[in-house]
Amino acid sequence: MSAIAHESYAADTRPAGSRQPTGFGMVLYRAKKSFGSPTPYLMMFGIGLWLFAYWLLCEALSLPRFEKIPGPITILTDWLSASPNQGTSIYTPDYYQHIYVSCRRILVAFLLATALGVPLGLLMGWSRKVKEYTFPLFETLRPIPIMAWVPLAILMFAGYETPVIFLATLASFFATTLNTMLGVQSIDESYFRAAGCLGSRKRDVFWHVVVPGAMPYIFTGLQISIGVAWFSLVAAEMVSGDYGLGYLILSSYVNSVTVPMVIGMLTLGFVGWFSSAIVRFIGDRLMQWHVKALAMQGR
Amino acid sequence: MRPQDFSSGAVATKGAISIRNVTKIYDPDGAQVMAVDNCSMDIAPGEVCMIVGPSGCGKTTLLNAIAGFHSITEGEIILDGVTLCSPKQPLAGQSADRIVVFQNGALFPWKTLAENVAYGPMVQRRWPKAECLERARTALKEAGLGAVVDKYPGEVSSGMARRAEIVRALINDPKVLLLDEPYRAMDALTKQIMHEALLEMYDRTKVTIYFITHDLEEAIFLGDKVYVMTTRPCRVKKVIDINLPRPRDYTTLTTEAFRLLVKEADEAVHEEALKAFKAGEREMA
Amino acid sequence: MSAVTIDQPQTPPSKTFRRRSKFERAISSLGFWRGLAGILVFLVLWEAAAYLKATLDFTIPFFGKLPAPTLVAAAAAEVVVQPGYWWSWVESFKRVLGGFIIAMILGIPFGLALAVNKYFRDVFFPPFEILRPIPPLAWVPASLIFWPTNEMSIIFVTFLGAFFTIVINVLGGARTIDVRYLRAAQSMGANQWHLFSRIILPGTLPSIFTGAAVGMGITWNVVLAAEMVSGGGSQAGGGLGFFIWSSYMGGSMEHIIVGMISIGIAGYLSSALIRWLGERTMPWQRAF
Numbered sequence: 001m002s003a004i005a006h007e008s009y010a011a012d013t014r015p016a017g018s019r020q021p022t023g024f025g026m027v028l029y030r031a032k033k034s035f036g037s038p039t040p041y042l043m044m045f046g047i048g049l050w051l052f053a054y055w056l057l058c059e060a061l062s063l064p065r066f067e068k069i070p071g072p073i074t075i076l077t078d079w080l081s082a083s084p085n086q087g088t089s090i091y092t093p094d095y096y097q098h099i100y101v102s103c104r105r106i107l108v109a110f111l112l113a114t115a116l117g118v119p120l121g122l123l124m125g126w127s128r129k130v131k132e133y134t135f136p137l138f139e140t141l142r143p144i145p146i147m148a149w150v151p152l153a154i155l156m157f158a159g160y161e162t163p164v165i166f167l168a169t170l171a172s173f174f175a176t177t178l179n180t181m182l183g184v185q186s187i188d189e190s191y192f193r194a195a196g197c198l199g200s201r202k203r204d205v206f207w208h209v210v211v212p213g214a215m216p217y218i219f220t221g222l223q224i225s226i227g228v229a230w231f232s233l234v235a236a237e238m239v240s241g242d243y244g245l246g247y248l249i250l251s252s253y254v255n256s257v258t259v260p261m262v263i264g265m266l267t268l269g270f271v272g273w274f275s276s277a278i279v280r281f282i283g284d285r286l287m288q289w290h291v292k293a294l295a296m297q298g299r
Numbered sequence: 300m301r302p303q304d305f306s307s308g309a310v311a312t313k314g315a316i317s318i319r320n321v322t323k324i325y326d327p328d329g330a331q332v333m334a335v336d337n338c339s340m341d342i343a344p345g346e347v348c349m350i351v352g353p354s355g356c357g358k359t360t361l362l363n364a365i366a367g368f369h370s371i372t373e374g375e376i377i378l379d380g381v382t383l384c385s386p387k388q389p390l391a392g393q394s395a396d397r398i399v400v401f402q403n404g405a406l407f408p409w410k411t412l413a414e415n416v417a418y419g420p421m422v423q424r425r426w427p428k429a430e431c432l433e434r435a436r437t438a439l440k441e442a443g444l445g446a447v448v449d450k451y452p453g454e455v456s457s458g459m460a461r462r463a464e465i466v467r468a469l470i471n472d473p474k475v476l477l478l479d480e481p482y483r484a485m486d487a488l489t490k491q492i493m494h495e496a497l498l499e500m501y502d503r504t505k506v507t508i509y510f511i512t513h514d515l516e517e518a519i520f521l522g523d524k525v526y527v528m529t530t531r532p533c534r535v536k537k538v539i540d541i542n543l544p545r546p547r548d549y550t551t552l553t554t555e556a557f558r559l560l561v562k563e564a565d566e567a568v569h570e571e572a573l574k575a576f577k578a579g580e581r582e583m584a
Numbered sequence: 585m586s587a588v589t590i591d592q593p594q595t596p597p598s599k600t601f602r603r604r605s606k607f608e609r610a611i612s613s614l615g616f617w618r619g620l621a622g623i624l625v626f627l628v629l630w631e632a633a634a635y636l637k638a639t640l641d642f643t644i645p646f647f648g649k650l651p652a653p654t655l656v657a658a659a660a661a662e663v664v665v666q667p668g669y670w671w672s673w674v675e676s677f678k679r680v681l682g683g684f685i686i687a688m689i690l691g692i693p694f695g696l697a698l699a700v701n702k703y704f705r706d707v708f709f710p711p712f713e714i715l716r717p718i719p720p721l722a723w724v725p726a727s728l729i730f731w732p733t734n735e736m737s738i739i740f741v742t743f744l745g746a747f748f749t750i751v752i753n754v755l756g757g758a759r760t761i762d763v764r765y766l767r768a769a770q771s772m773g774a775n776q777w778h779l780f781s782r783i784i785l786p787g788t789l790p791s792i793f794t795g796a797a798v799g800m801g802i803t804w805n806v807v808l809a810a811e812m813v814s815g816g817g818s819q820a821g822g823g824l825g826f827f828i829w830s831s832y833m834g835g836s837m838e839h840i841i842v843g844m845i846s847i848g849i850a851g852y853l854s855s856a857l858i859r860w861l862g863e864r865t866m867p868w869q870r871a872f
Contacts, residue, residue, distance in 0.1 A: 046710050289452075
């Protein structure tokens, strides 16, 4: 009896217990600690160095070939100018229209692929029969690069919107399904057994073991999936589109205006990064258990 | 099966297991491997039955047969007069009257300790959900885990997690608790604390315990009866009755009676361990 | 699974492995037939969909426009005897391998340098991370402007596609190497070069191959896109992407699908090649 009391006491004094500084305090502490190290300065130096090299090559020296690429100052002045030389800046409504159209397409495609891919992946991972019947077909179609679908999609679907969404959905569907399936298969057998001997019905096993157990893999899959969705969106918009960032990039190229092209690329990078950050944030909110376990392992 | 509050009960009335001539042959592609050979045991209600044998001797196969994870080839297993499995129905159904505590722990990492403990009663619809959680908290507090009820298993020590897993099993008021080397990966000091916690929980519930281990001292310290098993195929080599008085605590470990029992069993265990080691060498070569 | 488990579960290892592999083979043969059934059902449904128009005068929306698999097979039989078709394989493979090999040559040392030296990482990782989210295809127009020939721009974009993936994988792999291996080697008197060549490099190999496999998939996509976007004119030297594109221009769905299947096979062959190389280079991984 005394021994039990001892260990409970030990539990209360663990450093990772409830007495850890929370939220804002932790952020402040980390920021203070990190500014004491050379890392943030080196990072700024790295970015500065890169921008300087870029500027030197393209603007200051205007070396052959590099001169064709707009330098950082040209881009920035045009991007921030109310009357841009080459037609695209933060003051032109067209710019936002492109961003909006691309984001809308990504959202539709991503939600569609998730709604189809996660349930299918769960079934494929959970039931051996479903997997045996469907997986070979899945694996036959998967190696076909998404780009190869582009002409077929344009011929099959009318208009600009549907082929683009179809391609983005297809790409993220494969990633989501595959990762969800792997996620279910990664669940340790003993959790199924434990659930079984605690008196679960099949439904309980599904909702309390299969779904939460596959969650970390599902969210890894969703992060990959939103990446490939952007990838194929750009491809599709370049080949067939009326609006969207991919279209902006290609049409600027066709019209020989290079600044909007680079603006399009940078915007695409930022929006893509932001969307995957949102997915990661949602995943971390839904899987507190996973985040905390990783934190305990010091990762 | 009317659930009782396990903190009050102390008289064993249920959980008699009878294992009669059980044989298990794994038969993949005709390469027959005998894991269990004609094994018989009779376990009284409320008995702590310790199964000792070298690693990989097939003792887990027996546990899996009782729990309903594996089928058996011959013989039968009877729990309180009800046949669980026999050649006619080789795989026992899984049910909350036999609950396993796993070697590596199987608390759901995505549920807090309280949710984990409440899981069994919740899926069995014993009580409303809120009451399940309330009882789970109470049970955890009684087991000395009051400070960590709302933590996830990944946040607590392995000793606490294992204790919570036993609480999760006992809240269902099972007939038998099946433990599959639950303390295997723990250091000796933690192990001792875990033993005392288990004994304390046993004294409160008097549930039948079927405990697999390869640690002889653990077996003698905890058990009423120790079955020493042969190496593969698994047979009963020796049965030792442990008459040490209960309740036991760590001072028991230094008594003369305990030492004598260890001595009595040690020879048999050592012989089998040696055989298993040699067999392992042969297989590797 | 808790990380503390050292022992094998229940049964002696060697016996278990031998038995399980046979067991799995038996199961997989049943699974094989089921998989075949799945694919056949898919083909039959596709065939039926294509004939609905002719028999019932009803077209399934979107998918009904596809030509029947038998027609595709007939088109394929026609195409495979033409040498031009095989030349497009060669062209595409040249581009894929060119970009891919350059990405490996530059990406592996860069990733290792990022992993080994903290200062190097602090300086060079942020610009890398800024550029990484830009999809490789978005670089196509810029590289068409920058590089003097179409061929060079295609290879450049291909290189970019694989480069980011490989660097990230190498960096991740090298940083997860167990410190105990490094300490063990140090305690046995290894110098810096040995630590690198005997531990960090082989320890990173699995991630290199993972990165290569993923990168290969991206590479194929990029090559196709570049072949299509760059106008796919015959001056770009054909390639499978151009094969599809010209079929699209000619309005022949059968040939588009033949092209898609060819690319699927080509992509599969290249990742099989990487897997094979991986198994040859890392015999210790085969145990898993």
